[in-house]
Amino acid sequence: METVVGIEDNDDGKFEDSGVDRSSSALSSPKQIANPIVYKLVRVEGDGRLVPATDDEVMEVGDFLEYENSEMHVVANTGQSLECISIERSSSGKLRLECKEGTAEADLGELNAKLQILQKVKEEKQRISCGSPAHSHVNIDSQCSADKFPVIDGKVQSETPCQEIPSIASSLNYTHSNQSGSIDQCSRPSEGVIESGSSASAVYSNLKPDLSMSDGEICLDKLSIRELHELFKVTFGRETTVKDKQWLKRRIAMSLTNSCDVSATTFIIKNNKIVRKFEEESSGNMNAGSLISSGNMTEEEDVNFKDSSAVNACGIEDNQVVSETRPEIGLEDENYQTGQRAAKRIRRPTKRYIEELSENESREHNPRLSISNKPMGLGHVSPTLNVRPARNAFSEVRTYGTRLDSLGGSDVQIPCVSRVRRSRPRKDIASLMKFHPTSMGEAEKLSNKLLEHSSDAGSEFPDKVLKSRMPSKFHQPSSSEPVKEQCPVIGPVELRQELRPKRADPSSHTSDDNNIVTVPTAKGGMRRKHHRAWTLVEVIKLVEGVSRCGAGRWSEIKRLSFASYSYRTSVDLKDKWRNLLKASFALTPAPADEGINLRKHGTAPIPEKILLRVRELAEMNSQVPPNYSSSQLASGGGSVHGDRSGYL
DNA sequence: ATTAGGG
């Protein structure tokens, strides 16, 4: 609840932030982990009836959300972490704003001016929607809860206070699932968040009337594209590059009116509603219509959503819990297994492996050739020569492969690209808003049909359907690894397919497998072959995960922090962590100030902070006595317990 | 099924 409008995105960028309270928690982007909001799609029939969204639709939204996220990530990544860091000490509230600005590189003054305009708008909206003056002083509350969920049953309402203003909006029904975690979050933010809230409001406070608004009426139509951009920015807290005015207006309008029922042509917002040329909807109706009671949701859906939120919730509470958890672990058994722990597991080389190394390669040339003693010609023939037609029987397919998307813990195969980056907003956003009346039935049928046909190859549908039945975790789409074509190794190139095949066609293997190039192995296994560089965000998540669960509990971490990154397996996490450790200990032990050891040019600079954090965690983990050789942490703190606050 | 380690 305390989250302030429009600021949410920042969270991503400012992992380093940390101010008072949040900081302790994580370095990860609170947003993802923390965002407890779950969106539910509902269609509002003409008569105001609510029709639960189909799974398909839900997924669409999920994707959409992801899109939002990824876009933000991008920003976060590009943004200067340095700036944020430097600001770190200021109050969290301040920090947020500043960070944001740094990222946006906007002129403060100008921005403020724009903000004010927007603020005006928002205020209006707020005023109208919440009605009760009483709420107004606590701007956050009024804004989020009152504003958004005027109606809705108690359950939802009680939960809602935690939310941020969703950028996506109106057609979505926000359900806040109540897992301990999220609740925790809600109640907790006492300090930092509120603080940030207030500061944010401060910014808004000195507003002046604006052109686009008169008598509580906002006419988006009058705004220039640039203004729309600003408005968008303020409304959603992020920048947009979309040039499409219609789209912008629609988005903004939706947000402002909290309704999905945005006319495609008119964007005059009055009293929190879109005013249509002809029919002016009665406000009462509107409200009833746009708000969907959670009661309408089906069980299945509910499960899914809860599930996902649960994950999120976990992510959030970590910080607080960490201190508790850690000790637990330590005490239980690790503590006195410490000795054992020290000794690394030893594995003796296996004959088989060794043999195969040579055998393998040679086989490429000549399958018959059993063992070539000469390393000479090896390794040249591209694996591609040896291609195998698709097979269904991967008796032991590894579980990586296609990405499981986990909106609501469901697994859906989605082209990875979509998460990576999508330059353009889904064009069919419209379809999101106005579903076809029969959508549900159709979708269902369609999927079923698909199910029958393609039992094996990667069509999206089966999974979608399945998902509704298997609510959560990981069921690995067993059949999902569509065998790759001759895979002329495409290398790390990011296939940038803008579009994600909207309607997967059942037979096409191509649609969705894109990024994951797989290479047939001599043994019939498939080997994944696409190098995905680790993003900063991922790294942060990882570190955060480790801090929460402890190193070694990769699957846990994977479940908690990487639920949405299907391509990162627990093993990947482990490997990455290993690398991070290496990196972190490689850092100059000397007092950090020497900037010398920093980044080599090409290499992605992992913020020193993170590395420090890694190191800290590492030590913590191993419970190494303080006086260990390299143990003296540069920046003060190696204490095992207390001071994680310093970092991140 | 997960983890640790080597390559």
Place this chain on the structure above:
DNA sequence: CCCTAAT
């Protein structure tokens, strides 16, 4: 990242 051993 991939692969295998060990648990």
